[in-house]
Each structure stands twice: as C-alpha cells, then as structure tokens.
Amino acid sequence: MNTLIKEITAVLPDGDGYKTELCDIFVTGDTIAKIAKPSNAPEKYNADKVIDGGGKLAMPGLINAHTHSYMSLFRNSADDLMFHDWLFGRIMPMEDKLVWNDLYWGTQLACLEMIKTGTTAFLDMNICRDAVTKAISESGLKAVITRGLVGNGKNDPGGLERIEDTLYDLRTYGENRRLAFAMGPHAIYTTDREYLELVMDKAAEHGLWINVHLSESVKEIEDCYKEHGCSPVEYLDGMGMFDFHTVAAHCVQLSDNDINILAKKNVYAASCPISNAKLGNGFARIPDMLNAGVKTALGTDSAASNNTLNMFSDMTFMALCHKGNTRTADAVTARQILKMATETGAEALGLTNTGALKEGMRADIAILDMNVPSFQPINDPIAALCYSANGSEVESLMIDGELLMENRIIPHMDEEKIYYECNKAMERIDG
Numbered sequence: 001m002n003t004l005i006k007e008i009t010a011v012l013p014d015g016d017g018y019k020t021e022l023c024d025i026f027v028t029g030d031t032i033a034k035i036a037k038p039s040n041a042p043e044k045y046n047a048d049k050v051i052d053g054g055g056k057l058a059m060p061g062l063i064n065a066h067t068h069s070y071m072s073l074f075r076n077s078a079d080d081l082m083f084h085d086w087l088f089g090r091i092m093p094m095e096d097k098l099v100w101n102d103l104y105w106g107t108q109l110a111c112l113e114m115i116k117t118g119t120t121a122f123l124d125m126n127i128c129r130d131a132v133t134k135a136i137s138e139s140g141l142k143a144v145i146t147r148g149l150v151g152n153g154k155n156d157p158g159g160l161e162r163i164e165d166t167l168y169d170l171r172t173y174g175e176n177r178r179l180a181f182a183m184g185p186h187a188i189y190t191t192d193r194e195y196l197e198l199v200m201d202k203a204a205e206h207g208l209w210i211n212v213h214l215s216e217s218v219k220e221i222e223d224c225y226k227e228h229g230c231s232p233v234e235y236l237d238g239m240g241m242f243d244f245h246t247v248a249a250h251c252v253q254l255s256d257n258d259i260n261i262l263a264k265k266n267v268y269a270a271s272c273p274i275s276n277a278k279l280g281n282g283f284a285r286i287p288d289m290l291n292a293g294v295k296t297a298l299g300t301d302s303a304a305s306n307n308t309l310n311m312f313s314d315m316t317f318m319a320l321c322h323k324g325n326t327r328t329a330d331a332v333t334a335r336q337i338l339k340m341a342t343e344t345g346a347e348a349l350g351l352t353n354t355g356a357l358k359e360g361m362r363a364d365i366a367i368l369d370m371n372v373p374s375f376q377p378i379n380d381p382i383a384a385l386c387y388s389a390n391g392s393e394v395e396s397l398m399i400d401g402e403l404l405m406e407n408r409i410i411p412h413m414d415e416e417k418i419y420y421e422c423n424k425a426m427e428r429i430d431g
C-alpha cells in the first residue's frame with residue numbers, strides 16, 4: 001500500500017534540531033520512501049491513497065519511554081499520596097485483585113489513549129503473562145514489553161515464575177514485528193542482588209536488554225546507602241547491569257558521580273516529570289544530565305501517577321518544571337524536548353528505524369490539525385508542540401505505513417466496550 005501525504009507541513013530533522021517545511025511524504029509499504037517539495041514526485045510512484053495535508057502538521061510518532069499500560073485502570077484512584085504509601089498502601093493491594101480480563105481491558109484503554117494522543121511506540125512494564133501483551137498486539141502499537149520482576153534469591157519460586165512470564169510472552173508473541181521484549185527487574189528495593197544477577201544471566205542467555213526503575217525517591221537512596229553503602233546507580237553499576245543496554249526510569253535523585261556513570265555507560269534515562277512531581281519525588285537534574293551527555297528520553301509513567309498517557313502533557317511539564325526549578329528560561333528547550341520524545345526514545349527502545357521523518361525510516365507518523373486555537377497563528381509549530389498543543393490536535397496516526405487512526409476514528413478498537421469493561425473491573429476491585 002502506497003500512501004501520499006500531500007502538501008503537509010512536516011517536522012524534519014535539521015542538524016541537531018528540527019525545522020518545518022511544506023512537502024509531500026511518499027510512503028511505500030511500511031517505509032517513508034521520499035520526502036520532497038510539492039510537485040517533485042518520484043517517478044513511477046502510484047499512490048493507493050492520498051491524504052490532503054492542507055492545514056496539517058506531520059510529526060514523528062511520539063515514543064513513551066516508560067509506562068505501565070494496565071495501570072490505566074487505576075487512573076484517578078490513587079491521588080495525593082507520597083510514593084511509598086501510593087505503591088505499597090494503595091496500588092499493590094488493588095493489583096492483588098486483578099484478573100486476566102482487567103489487565104487486558106486496562107491495557108486496551110492505555111493503547112486507545114496513546115493512539116489518540118500521537119504515541120506510536122512505548123516501553124511497558126507489566127505484572128502478568130499474556131493479557132497485557134495480547135491487548136498491545138491487537139492495538140497495532142509498537143512496544144517493548146517487560147514483565148516487572150520482583151524476587152529474592154535465585155530459588156524464589158515467585159521470582160522464577162516472573163522470569164518465565166517474560167519468556168512465555170517472548171515465545172508466544174515474538175513473531176509480531178511491532179513487539180519486542182526485555183527483562184524488567186522492578187527496582188533495587190523489590191529485588192536482592194542474587195535475584196538481579198539471575199535476571200542478568202537470563203537476559204544474556206536470551207539476548208534481552210534491561211528496563212529498571214532507578215533512583216526514584218529519596219527513601220530509595222537512603223535505604224541503598226544504609227544497606228549497600230552506595231547510591232542505587234553505583235550499586236547496579238557495580239554488579240555490571242549497565243554492560244547491558246539499559247533504560248532506567250525516573251533517575252530523579254542523582255549525584256554528580258551517578259550522572260557521570262550513566263553518561264559513560266550509555267544508560268538511557270526515561271524521565272517521567274509529571275509522575276515524579278505528583279508522587280512528591282521531586283525534579284530530575286535534566287539540564288545537568290543533558291550537559292553531561294546522559295541520553296534522556298521522556299515517559300509518562302502510568303495513568304495511576306500522571307494521570308494520563310498523553311505525551312504532550314509531559315513535554316510541556318518537562319520544559320516548564322526545569323525552567324522554573326533552575327530559574328533558567330532555556331534550561332531545556334522545545335527542540336531538546338521534542339528530541340527526547342521521539343529520536344532518543346526510539347534509541348532507548350532499541351528501534352533504529354523510527355523516531356524521525358526521514359527517507360528510509362519506518363512510516364510512524366502523527367498528523368495534527370493546525371486549524372485549532374492552540375496552533376494559531378502558525379508562528380513556530382515546534383514551539384506549539386511543546387508549549388501550546390494538548391494532544392487533542394492529533395487527527396490521524398500511521399504506524400509502519402498503516403493508518404491506525406484516521407480523522408480520529410480507530411476502526412479496530414471498541415471504545416464503548418473498553419470504557420464499560422474498565423468501569424466494571426474497578427467496581428469489583430475498588431467499589
């Protein structure tokens with residue numbers, strides 16, 4: 001299938017930054033075959049479908065580098081709680097009541113929201129086998145899926161079963177080109193060293209990389225110093241975890257030495273600024289991390305601590321919180337944030353062929369309506385993406401050349417049923 005996106009304003013890479021240009025985007029199969037000035041069509045190109053780009057903006061699909069999709073069920077049900085009370089006092093007791101259907105429909109809700117707000121790929125951590133992965137595979141989104149691994153010692157039956165969940169999904173869904181799998185050791189406070197070493201052995205055995213929560217709360221840092229005499233970053237570095245490709249979510253509480261380690265070891269930080277603020281964990285040292293060369297991507301975390309999976313909200317908040325916190329208006333710029341939310345996110349997820357509108361890349365494209373107040377007048381669309389857009393402008397979403405959503409219609413998802421099933425689940429879990 002060839003799709004021509006005709007005369008659209010496109011967000012294109014420009015050196016270290018971005019520019020916008022009016023152009024035609026020629027999609028052949030799953031790939032961006034050509035981006036050309038209007039009326040410079042490549043020879044012998046026959047479009048099966050033409051999208052009129054008038055008044056619209058094409059941007060690379062957003063990449064959410066940290067979330068827990070099933071937890072969309074818990075949206076607006078665990079608020080105004082400090083992180084440890086939130087997790088251990090509220091979230092985990094609700095999680096104990098989840099059955100297969102809840103996990104499946106909660107994940108459908110998450111995928112629906114991500115499609116509607118321009119996300120094309122995400123890094124997920126879940127608590128089960130099959131249900132979440134099945135829902136994601138049906139959504140058509142790209143994802144790297146990790147089973148959250150909690151365990152003590154190398155013979156802990158629960159810990160071993162969780163690793164087996166990862167391998168089960170890898171075996172069952174490994175053929176799906178839009179899905180990949182990684183090992184997801186949950187955090188240093190829900191695992192011990194022996195278990196983490198087992199997880200790394202299994203990761204090496206199956207050629208998988210690592211997705212871990214790291215340095216999220218002050219308590220995590222204090223407990224780590226008490227127990228191990230070093231910071232969480234130093235602790236994981238000391239056991240060789242960062243020899244794997246690693247995505248570390250949060251990275252809020254970092255020392256100078258931690259920042260140097262992350263930069264030197266090419267660890268991807270998945271910063272989740274709204275979740276970090278909402279749970280009272282603070283602000284990551286993003287300007288320092290960027291200056292030191294830490295590859296920093298952007299994540300929403302789950303809807304239980306955000307409370308949306310709308311990357312536009314996190315882009316805006318990422319910019320504003322660091323400008324305000326450092327009293328420096330250019331502490332993080334709109335263009336840096338767009339890069340975090342696209343190109344660096346793709347790298348973090350190990351996706352080498354997406355994250356930018358470039359010839360030869362996969363056609364993962366969000367199309368936004370600019371004929372709305374948040375984009376008018378059209379002065380700088382890239383500034384609009386970071387500072388004035390809210391996600392509702394996303395009109396169509398293409399992944400691998402396939403339109404998952406067109407003019408806000410998502411034919412393969414039953415919105416009404418998703419809402420019904422999620423409400424029914426929460427009545428049982430927390431009614």
Ligand SMILES: [Zn+2]
Binds near residue numbers: 066067302
């Ligand atoms: Zn998380």
